[in-house]
Amino acid sequence: MNKTEFIAAIATHSNSTKAEAARFVDSFISIVTETLQGGGEIRLVGFGSFKVKDVAARDARNPQTGKIIKVPATKRPRFSAGKELKEAANQHKKWVLAGVT
Template sequence: MNKTELVSALAEKSGVTKADAERVLSAFTETVTEQMKKGEKVQLIGFGTFEAPMSAARTSRNPRSGETIDVPAKRKPKFSAGKPLKEAVL
């Protein structure tokens, strides 16, 4: 399912226009992104948790040349499914 199909499904299930559904979906993704940038969790009970924990800085090696490279710390986006979602998908 792509974004257009998701917007259509949301509009149909909620009884709103596709334009309204797209605005809500865009607002949701922007809000989740902003919170993850700040290091905050977005927890939707029964669905899951969006977060972006900080990975530690580390030293790595270029496999081709053998040269060591310093990899800076960075945020890595992560989604953990909640128990009801996991059970529904099984």
């Protein structure tokens, strides 16, 4: 599902217009981005958490030349799924294992 399809699904699910849903999605993305830029974390119980993880500097090898290069330390955004989201994602697997398709 891409952003346009996601917006249409939210509009349908919430019985609102696509413009309202687009404003909601854009606001959500902006809030998550701003919070992570400020070093914060967003926890949505049952859904998951958005946070920034520090990644240490390391050495890597250029596959073309074989030369070792230094990769600087950086920060990366991370999403950790919550319990209910994990269970929902694995719901289909339970049915398949039970022999129901």
